[in-house]
Amino acid sequence: MPVLRHRLFGLRELVDDLAFRAPARLAVTVFACVIVLFAALLLTPFATADGRGASLVDALFTAVSAVCVTGLVVQDTATYWSAWGQVVILAGIKVGGFGIMTVASLLGMIVSRKIGLTQKLLTASETKTSRLGDVGSLVRVIIITATTLELSIALLLFPRFVVIENNVGTAAWHALFYGISAFNNAGFVPTVEGLTPHVGDWTLVLPLVLGVFVGALGFPVILNIQRAWPRPGQRWRGWTKKLSLHSKLTIVTSVVLLVVGALLLLVLEWSNPRTFGPLGLGDKVLASLFAGVMPRSGGFSTVDIGAMHESSWLIQDALMFVGGGSASTAGGIKVTTLAVMLLAIVAEARGDRDIEAFGRRIPRDVLRLSIAVVFTGASIVLVSCVALLQVTHLGLSQVLFEVLSAFATVGLTTGITQDLPDAGKYILALLMFVGRTGAVTVVAVLALRDRRRIVRFPEERPIIG
Amino acid sequence: MPVLRHRLFGLRELVDDLAFRAPARLAVTVFACVIVLFAALLLTPFATADGRGASLVDALFTAVSAVCVTGLVVQDTATYWSAWGQVVILAGIKVGGFGIMTVASLLGMIVSRKIGLTQKLLTASETKTSRLGDVGSLVRVIIITATTLELSIALLLFPRFVVIENNVGTAAWHALFYGISAFNNAGFVPTVEGLTPHVGDWTLVLPLVLGVFVGALGFPVILNIQRAWPRPGQRWRGWTKKLSLHSKLTIVTSVVLLVVGALLLLVLEWSNPRTFGPLGLGDKVLASLFAGVMPRSGGFSTVDIGAMHESSWLIQDALMFVGGGSASTAGGIKVTTLAVMLLAIVAEARGDRDIEAFGRRIPRDVLRLSIAVVFTGASIVLVSCVALLQVTHLGLSQVLFEVLSAFATVGLTTGITQDLPDAGKYILALLMFVGRTGAVTVVAVLALRDRRRIVRFPEERPIIG
Ligand SMILES: [K+]
Ligand SMILES: [K+]
Secondary structure (H helix, E strand, O other): OHHHHHHHHHHHHHHHHHHHHOHHHHHHHHHHHHHHHHHHHHHOHHHEOOOOOOOHHHHHHHHHHHHOOOOOOOOOHHHHEOHHHHHHHHHHHHHHHHHHHHHHHHHHHHHHHHOOOHHHHHHHOOOOOOOOOOHHHHHHHHHHHHHHHHHHHHHHHHHHHHHHHOOHHHHHHHHHHHHHHHHOOOOOOOOOOOOHHHOOOHHHHHHHHHHHHHHHHOHHHHHHHHHHOOOOOOOOOOHHHHOOHHHHHHHHHHHHHHHHHHHHHHHHHOOOOOOOOOOOHHHHHHHHHHHHHHHHHHOOOOOOHHHOOHHHHHHHHHHHHHOOOOOOOOOOOOHHHHHHHHHHHHHHHHOOOOEEEOOEEEOHHHHHHHHHHHHHHHHHHHHHHHHHHHHOOOOHHHHHHHHHHHHOOOOOOOOOHHHOOHHHHHHHHHHHHHHHHOHHHHHHHHOOOOOOOOOOOOEOOOOOO | OHHHHHHHHHHHHHHHHHHHHOHHHHHHHHHHHHHHHHHHHHHOHHHEOOOOOOOHHHHHHHHHHHHOOOOOOOOOHHHHEOHHHHHHHHHHHHHHHHHHHHHHHHHHHHHHHHOOOHHHHHHHOOOOOOOOOOHHHHHHHHHHHHHHHHHHHHHHHHHHHHHHHOOHHHHHHHHHHHHHHHHOOOOOOOOOOOOHHHOOOHHHHHHHHHHHHHHOOOHHHHHHHHHHOOOOOOOOOOHHHHOOHHHHHHHHHHHHHHHHHHHHHHHHHOOOOOOOOOOOHHHHHHHHHHHHHHHHHHOOOOOOHHHOOHHHHHHHHHHHHHOOOOOOOOOOOOHHHHHHHHHHHHHHHHOOOOEEEOOEEEOHHHHHHHHHHHHHHHHHHHHHHHHHHHHOOOOHHHHHHHHHHHHOOOOOOOOOHHHOOHHHHHHHHHHHHHHHHOHHHHHHHHOOOOOOOOOOOOEOOOOOO
């Protein structure tokens, strides 16, 4: 054991060192290499059902979509790819999801050490939230926790799939695929018709909603809940007080977004004959709950997104842009970023000196980082929309939906993905990659210099608004 | 003179007092009353060319559009309204433009005194930028400056209109209308075909571009330039150093947006047979310059906006959202708001402690106000888009363009305004009103309480991005 411990420590040192010196470059390089590997695997002839092999653009797009846990597909997962191809895709999701949680957890820690007010942050990183420093044990905990949660969802889904498929083997494969796909917010489906036939089936819908929601909280939150959760014999009262500010912000914002999103979609689609219209009251609620959680960023759908009103698309656009929790498999600008902006506005309107939440004061430089993330994200989306509008003849509503779906690695679509020209597929693939490696990484790349001025300039106030 | 001086001082005291106690309510009330007055004038039967009078929704929409200097029209200005109706519209523009510059200048000063970190701001308001406190002289200076600039533009346009109209009276009327419309960024045109036939006519295009650009800088900047401008005999060297940070930020950001916007539109529309395609090189440049400055927020057009690519619409959407200078007749979130956000991101990426520009440090609470303005603006646009999508059968691209045009009081349209259902017209009218009275006002309304905590909470850092 001492030898293993020593080797683990050496690896840990190496990764920690590399990650600290150039975290962004490390993350981007690792992801690019993994994607190339999986694209190569999908290019093998026996990866497709017809044995003739996929085109380069389709293999690359699918590899990016799997490793970046997006779920946008240019070829139907269930019919185009062979069993081997589907295993490759599922492996891509597992590797990608694990990589994202690990790298993002590390990056979250390291970037907050490096970016901006370094000295102040170094002190802050000594606090509980950021103490994920032990790389070796972090990796182990992530693997165990993620696999346990994936298998739990698969187990919840399994009995229903036995009834549907009437075959234990197929049922187990589908349950496992959906379990991994849900927890990793991957959005890939192994069945031809997807989930549309099961819109009112709560034995399928609820485990998937739960899996996607928990996966989108992000690993720091899951770990934090795990630690705060009362052990047998401990008192339940006040256990939530042990949660970090980050966990509380993430959970509360996620729940609010879920409820608001579901309610808005329920109202807007209530009488749409092609979506919620024909459903009974219970099924309507179930379908809106499902549609409310999936934009952040599960990517499954039980109703045809393409048949929804454009106003519903716009609601989902907003939800997709926000995305899920930090260091989760969900994309977007992240819920804490939104929360910090909202809290800043509340503080501004109240005339408070500090941005406050749950009896804690949020450091001012966090706001600057939030703005950088939102602004970078919005700029990427804008440029991508212009580019995609140029290479296609589609309207803005569909293009914006597709761009946000790729940027936030959601995987929902109004149905245009498969018919895009190759240029459009490459744009989306690049966008998934950029969206996945994250706006924070973009900022981290910029944060090479760490200047400190001794002399401060005199203060002067511009007029705003 | 002492009596007049005393009475002026009394008025000044009253307005200052009212404006300080409830600036937002004052601005909103005054604007609403002025709009109702002008709507009533436009409802008179002889305000329309056919003498049968306008409908309530058309009169109200036109009054809002004129007083809020937007330029969106549901009825053709040149043919539907009588000469008297056109005079009412022009008066609405003049009153609205003057009111906006005055109230916004006052609000800019008072809100920055009241919102947020009151004590810090009170000190800051003693500095040069915010010292517009003398209401009486401010009003006088604004009237004289605005009228002088409007007449200058009219004079520049007059010779060309004499040639076009072949009638001195009509030429003078059109030159005056365009002069006032341009400086106030109103976007109303008194001629049936608008400016489309004059796309390559630099004797018309350049004065209009100049008028819109200067008007969109905002009164604080115009006043600042006026004061810094070297008197006869003074040296020119280094006169720009006398400009305030606000002026420098506004001018530089405006120029950058103009150049970038014009270049992007030039590239995207270069070969569009229905817009820039048939034009020669010189005309192409002139047309792109015109199209680049008008989204912030002149509202004139020399080419058919409806015939442009959707990607060009998106570029203009972004420019419209940003808008013009603070306390100007231009709408949007304002160029300084964008500049502060960008500078914050640069500071974040560089690892600087302070947000800096032109050798000045920008106070941190300015960033919080910027975020509030941007977030409020984006939320209003999002809600309006959903509402307009619900009441029409239009696509997002046209709806978003129209909503941003109304919100930022730009007045450009893809051609859908006249065919909107009444509900759509009311939504746009409300949006123009909200956009005009400004995101800052929304924040000011919220800023009723001015709490100061003595006890500060302990600091804790959430993960961002
Ligand atoms: K996804
Ligand atoms: K305008």
